[in-house]
Amino acid sequence: MKIFITGVAGFIGSNLAKKLLSLGHEIYGIDNLNYGFERNIEELKSNPKFKFIYGDIGNPMVIKDYKADIIVHLASQKIPRYSNALRVIDENYLMLKNVVNKCIIDKSKIVFASTSDVYGKNTNVPFSEDSDLLLGPPQIKRWAYALSKIYGEQFIMANNDEYGLPFTIVRFFGSYGPNQNLTWWGGPQSVFINQAFKKEPIEIHGDGKQTRTFTYIDDTIEALAMCVLSEKANGEIFNIATNPDEEIAIVDLAKIIWQLINGEKDIPKFNFIPYSTFGRYEDVPRRVPNINKIKKVLNFEPKIKLKDGLIKTIEWQKKIMTV
Numbered sequence: 158m159k160i161f162i163t164g165v166a167g168f169i170g171s172n173l174a175k176k177l178l179s180l181g182h183e184i185y186g187i188d189n190l191n192y193g194f195e196r197n198i199e200e201l202k203s204n205p206k207f208k209f210i211y212g213d214i215g216n217p218m219v220i221k222d223y224k225a226d227i228i229v230h231l232a233s234q235k236i237p238r239y240s241n242a243l244r245v246i247d248e249n250y251l252m253l254k255n256v257v258n259k260c261i262i263d264k265s266k267i268v269f270a271s272t273s274d275v276y277g278k279n280t281n282v283p284f285s286e287d288s289d290l291l292l293g294p295p296q297i298k299r300w301a302y303a304l305s306k307i308y309g310e311q312f313i314m315a316n317n318d319e320y321g322l323p324f325t326i327v328r329f330f331g332s333y334g335p336n337q338n339l340t341w342w343g344g345p346q347s348v349f350i351n352q353a354f355k356k357e358p359i360e361i362h363g364d365g366k367q368t369r370t371f372t373y374i375d376d377t378i379e380a381l382a383m384c385v386l387s388e389k390a391n392g393e394i395f396n397i398a399t400n401p402d403e404e405i406a407i408v409d410l411a412k413i414i415w416q417l418i419n420g421e422k423d424i425p426k427f428n429f430i431p432y433s434t435f436g437r438y439e440d441v442p443r444r445v446p447n448i449n450k451i452k453k454v455l456n457f458e459p460k461i462k463l464k465d466g467l468i469k470t471i472e473w474q475k476k477i478m479t480v
């Protein structure tokens with residue numbers, strides 16, 4: 158199949174392209190390299206089935222000439238703390254509109270990258286795909302990201318109703334591993350690994366008791382590839398995550414990373430940053446996935462335990478940091 162990936166030089170895009178090429182598919186990938194890196198796709202460029210397009214999906218002309226069976230739309234602005242709310246709302250909408258229009262013209266399926274952040278302040282964990290999406294007030298900029306993704310999900314479903322747009326929506330829960338962005342853009346684990354190598358105090362937002370469930374990239378990609386390729390995924394929303402019993406407090410994640418790098422006897426130092434530093438802010442206290450649906454419909458089973466995934470990620474990040 159011909160598969161178009163937006164955000165191909167990013168973390169998930171580059172790993173997905175590698176996987177789909179290994180299965181023999183032809184890949185067009187676009188990226189404006191704002192947050193992605195050429196190093197992530199360097200080894201793919203020698204594959205004749207891979208074509209990289211340097212450009213911005215905000216401009217529909219850039220993708221006009223590439224017809225694919227499926228467009229996997231990963232390019233995105235993320236949490237406004239690391240970008241800004243207007244860009245998140247505006248660019249996420251514009252990119253999606255261009256991609257959806259292209260899919261309707263070409264009769265392609267869209268696979269849309271949504272996020273676990275859409276469950277927002279819902280305290281009823283674990284979150285399944287039909288759980289309530291509960292955001293805080295608009296004065297809190299952080300919700301702009303979740304809002305843009307909820308809008309995207311609704312926009313896709315409305316286009317399915319009106320024009321029969323084939324789709325699959327995936328909601329990722331904190332993925333990590335090789336090719337991740339090394340700043341907060343890539344998640345806390347990237348920053349913690351950096352700080353642990355430098356033996357600097359680890360920066361914890363709030364009291365660190367907030368929990369997350371981290372998914373190693375190989376598991377993320379296996380599930381995502383199933384969502385892209387299987388007809389059983391059509392018209393569905395799936396959480397893509399590891400098992401819920403991998404839930405971990407951020408401060409404990411920091412401790413594990415520190416000790417994997419500096420030895421079990423070394424005591425990490427923490428720098429707790431109060432939420433008030435970010436202006437008016439709300440965090441998500443617990444983020445735990447229910448993955449029964451993807452297990453049942455697509456036979457997905459996560460394989461990599463957190464500690465094993467962190468060891469592989471640390472090895473990769475060490476190499477990148479010393480280049």
Ligand SMILES: NC(=O)c1ccc[n+]([C@@H]2O[C@H](COP(=O)([O-])OP(=O)(O)OC[C@H]3O[C@@H](n4cnc5c(N)ncnc54)[C@H](O)[C@@H]3O)[C@@H](O)[C@H]2O)c1
Pocket residue numbers: 163164165166167168169170187188189190191192193194212213214215230231232233234235248252270271272273328329330331332333338
């Ligand atoms: N990584 C995660 O754990 C996670 C969790 C939840 C949701 N998601 C979603 O999954 C998707 C992929 O995430 P990721 O971690 O790989 O992000 P990433 O930032 O590493 O990759 C996204 C890529 O899109 C590119 N891009 C952004 N705007 C663009 C534009 N206008 N034109 C062309 N390229 C553009 C960036 O340069 C980047 O390379 C995103 O939609 C994100 O919201 C990811």
